[in-house]
Amino acid sequence: MxxxxxxxxxxxxxxxxxxxxxxxxxxxxxxxxxxxxxxxxxxxxxxxxxxxxxxxxxxxxxxxxxxxxxxxxxxxxxxxxxxxxxxxxxxxxxxxxxxxxxxxxxxxxxxxxxxxxxxxxxxxxxxxxxxxxxxxxxxxxxxxxxxxxxxxxxxxxxxxxxxxxxxxxxxxxxxxxxxxxxxxxxxxxxxxxLRAFRPLLSLAPEFSALNLYQLSLLATLSYGAFGQTPEKADAAPKKDFAFTYPSRGTIGHVLNTCLACFEEPSSYADSKKPSFPLVEDVPYSKRLEIVPFDPELYPQNDPSSGEELETPSDVHFFNDLRQGATDWKNTDTQAYATHDDRIILIGVRGTAEGWDGWRDADAKQVPIEGGTGKTHQGFYEAFMALRPFIERYILRFRTDQKIIVCGHSLGGAISLLLSEWLHREITSDVILYTFGSPRAGDKDFVESASGLVHHRIVNQNDPVPSVPAGWMDTKKPIWITGLAATVSGVLTPAAGGLVFAAGLTRFGGKPYWHHGEQRYFMPLRLPGREVSSVLWTPGCEGYEEAAMAKCVAQLKNNDTPDRKQFLVQAANGADHKMLDGYIPACWATLRRWQDTEKTGGYIISATESDRLKLEVETYRTQLEQWQIAADNEFPGGMIESRPQDRATAFQRRATMSDLQERQTAIRQAIKHNQKELDALKETITTITRLSTTTLTLANIYGDCTALPDLQTHIDRWAAHSENQKSERLAQIPSATNRATA
Structure with a gap:
């Protein structure tokens, strides 16, 4: 002393x-x-x-x-x-x-x-x-x-x-x-x-490359645990007791240990490679909040108050964990919610547990409570389990903020149902980004939710957005994958195809439809063996269905696959995963658009435009050839009553009822095929427009372009060595190929 x-x-x-x-x-x-x-x-x-x-x-x-x-x-x-x-x-x-x-x-x-x-x-x-x-x-x-x-x-x-x-x-x-x-x-x-970091997010409804990348990270975060240590408070917590969030990649660590403490997070769930979000420096009270735990101030934190004890995990984290093989009540749905003065942010987990595969496969249609149309039963049960948690969070912490929802795979489908309900019942200020999301509802549902802003991201060779597919509930004699037009694959690294099962009866209800504006990641081979990554809106179904057709085409004996096993295989593919597929593609798009805007280039180069147009023309030719073959399966539209008089061995083996159903299915598929051919005209127009449209800052950063310190935030992000590594930059076309625009 x-x-x-x-x-x-x-x-x-x-x-x-x-x-x-x-x-x-x-x-x-x-x-x-x-x-x-x-x-x-x-x-x-x-x-x-x-x-x-x-x-x-x-x-x-x-x-x-x-x-x-x-x-x-x-x-x-x-x-x-x-x-x-x-x-x-x-x-x-x-x-x-x-x-x-x-x-x-x-x-x-x-x-x-x-x-x-x-x-x-x-x-x-x-x-x-x-x-x-x-x-x-x-x-x-x-x-x-x-x-x-x-x-x-x-x-x-x-x-x-x-x-x-x-x-x-x-x-x-x-x-x-x-x-x-x-x-x-x-x-x-x-x-x-007293400052914090918070992720830069555009609140404008229009698509932005910024939100694409940022929400790919925040959707991935939903796969992590909450990370609260200890999980529960003691019966008589000490005055200086505080929950901590030491485990990297957990929700609490990203939000409370990193962002709230002026540190940039780099890990999400079980990611091994670091990925940094673009962050802005804000007053601490404007951070994405994790509520405090203080028994002196809040009775719900005081074990002696007589109220049900509540911890930050209870407020922000939902995990409807199944308790075993006989537990049919819980749904294994997981999600998190947080907020600041601008937004309520909700992330919903995709397929992560064995039970989720069962939920993906449970494709019966059920009506939507208080809404219009029908939806996938498995997805709807998961949404209904999650809804009370989100509803309570909104009532407790929303003033006038917008709501941003993100989800991947199964989480994307649940996010759509959740966002439609929020848009219908809570506020029209809802923005939804989904990654690799399957179809969730029928035509009536999709049309009734047309006012919901939904940017739907699909990766090349990801089959999950094509489910539920018609063959999943179709008898083998009616299954028509043998009559499929393929996306050529001449210029893309992997070939695919289009399964025309859209007209088939699906699961006892109307066909499942996709909601939202599709944006498709497509790799293109350029001169010199270079592969670029293009994000665009094809406006036709062929590209999205290609991955599904590729998977089905690999099956032996042209047989329908087991639904559950197929979904497990599809969900485990690298192109469907966030860490290996979507995050790298989102990062490459953001970096590419940043570079293109600086040089005054177009969204796609002339070389890429030529490759895409040739791809589409090849696809169109195959569709036309498919249509000729389909027309010839039942000459004159007649089915011979005597099996021995029928044209093919397949028809001679089939029953009359099966052939009648197959004929109806083919007619529907031909009609759908013509619709696809008509859509390709607009696809060509889209390619031309992209090759003559320059990128603006608003395309990249949305309404964040108005931030006075935007360049400071960009420079901070770009300074990370992970954003300069050659293997990541290889996904962006070289200056030579960009210059051909």
Whole structure:
């Protein structure tokens, strides 16, 4: 203990405490500026328990004389009473109102000092004022701090000994929070800026490459655990108890350990390769929130309150985990929800457990409660299990925010049903991005949900968007994959095909339809063995159905596959997975569009346009050949009554009823085929338009183009070495091939 502290706290001093000391202090930000903290209310409490209330002057300075000897406790815990809506909303909301102080609001308006910056600091100002310099945080001065970030490792914190000695001697006369300062000194206290990162997201309904990439990461995050440690609180948690989120890739780690603590996350679920989101530097209260756990403030956190105990995991994480093979009630659906002042963000997990494969395969159609049309029973049961959780979250934390929903695979189908309900019952401000999502509803459902903004992303060779498919509930004699037109594969790295089962009766109801605007990742071979990745809207079904047809074509004996086994195989393909398929494709699109916009190039180059047009023309030729073959299967439209008079061995073996059903199916398929041929005319027009359209910043970043610091955020992201690795950049066409546009 320093000699000054010993003398000030001696027994003699306590018997006859001296009075007449002085102390002064100034609060500054990380650049040594005092203005942000001007006018804040403070309280100094001396070692005799005397409180000295005051207000910092225009230079955030205060000087006090006439205090009793001994250390003093400085607190700045006055509630925020300003007019900013975000703080009023957070302080006054019904669930988990936050104890926001004047100091917190002020610290949120300051900025972090960049590493390596040569600008002046609080230490420089302390030297100029011959004062003692220390780094401090908001949590050091306020009574309630569970809603604030965990304590940081400060380079020069205020020694804890002064406050401890004051409390040891004065007991309850001094507050249990605050920093301890010695008299006869001037202090310069540099307050750590209270900032967070949050993912850049465009709130405009139009598609953007930014949202494409960002939401691919946030959809992948739904596969992770929540990561709360420990999972549950003790029956009598200690005063300083706090949940932590140490496991990388978990939802809590990304949102609370990284973003809320001004750190860029790089892991999602079980990802091994780092992927960084584009983030913006925002005031801490504008982060994507994980609610605090504080038994002193919230009865639902207090085991002794008599209320059902609630932890952050209960608020933000839904996991309808099945308890075994005989559990037919739970659905194994998993999702998370979080929010800030702009959005409610919801991520829904795709196929991850064995039970989910059963749910994918359960393709019976059921009516939509309160809505229009019918939907896939397995998807609907999962949505209905999730809906109460989302409904409660919306009621608790939504003011006027938009709602953004994302999901992959099975999660995409559930996300569609959820978004349609939100759009119908809660707000029209819903934006949905899905990745590799199967069909979820019939024509009536899709048409009734036409007002919902849905950007549907499909990867080359991903068969899952083609399910539920007609053959999954079709008798073998009616199954017509033998009459399929193939997408040539002459110019694409992998061949595919189109299964014309669209006209078949599907699962006792109307055919399943896709909802939303499809955007399709397509690799193209360019000169020099280079492969580029093009994201476009073909406007026809052939490309989307190609992966399914390729899988089916590999089956032996032209037999219909087992539905469950086929879905397991499809879901495990690399092109369907987020980590191996969708995230790399989304990243490549964002980087490609960034480079193209800088050079003034077109969305696709002339070389790519030529390749795409040749691909489409080849496909059109095969469709026409298919139509001729289909017309000839039943010459004159007649079926001979005597088997021996029929044209083919297949027809001679089949029953009359099977042939009649097959003939009906082929007629429907021919009609569908003609519709596809008509659509290809618009596809050619689309290719021409893409090859003559320049990219704008709005195409890439949506309404984030209005952010004054957008380039700073982009530069921060681009500086990561992972965004410069050659194997990733190889997915983007070279300058030579781009220059041919």
């Amino acid at each position: 320093q000699s000054q502290e010993k003398s000030l706290l001696s027994d003699q001093g306590r018997t006859c405490p001296l009075r007449g000391g002085w102390i002064s202090f100034r609060l500054v930000d990380e650049f040594g500026e005092a203005t942000p903290y001007a006018g804040l209310s403070y309280v100094l409490t001396d070692s005799e328990g005397t409180r000295y209330e005051g207000v910092l002057d225009g230079e955030a300075y205060a000087r006090l004389t006439g205090t009793y000897s001994g250390p003093l406790i400085l607190t700045l815990s006055a509630p925020y009473k300003g007019g900013e809506k975000i703080y009023a909303d957070l302080s006054n909301r019904k669930d988990y109102p936050l104890p926001i102080t004047e100091l917190q609001a002020a610290a949120e308006q300051t900025l972090r000092r960049p590493i390596g910056s040569t600008s002046k600091t609080g230490a420089y100002r302390a030297s100029a004022e011959k004062g003692e310099f220390h780094n401090v945080e908001v949590r050091d001065f306020v009574e309630f701090s569970k809603h604030l970030p965990p304590a940081a490792k400060l380079s020069n914190p205020v020694p804890a000994g002064c406050a401890k000695l004051a409390r040891d001697f004065a007991g309850d006369k001094v507050p249990s929070f605050g920093v301890g300062l010695l008299p006869e000194k001037h202090y310069v206290l540099e307050v750590r800026a």
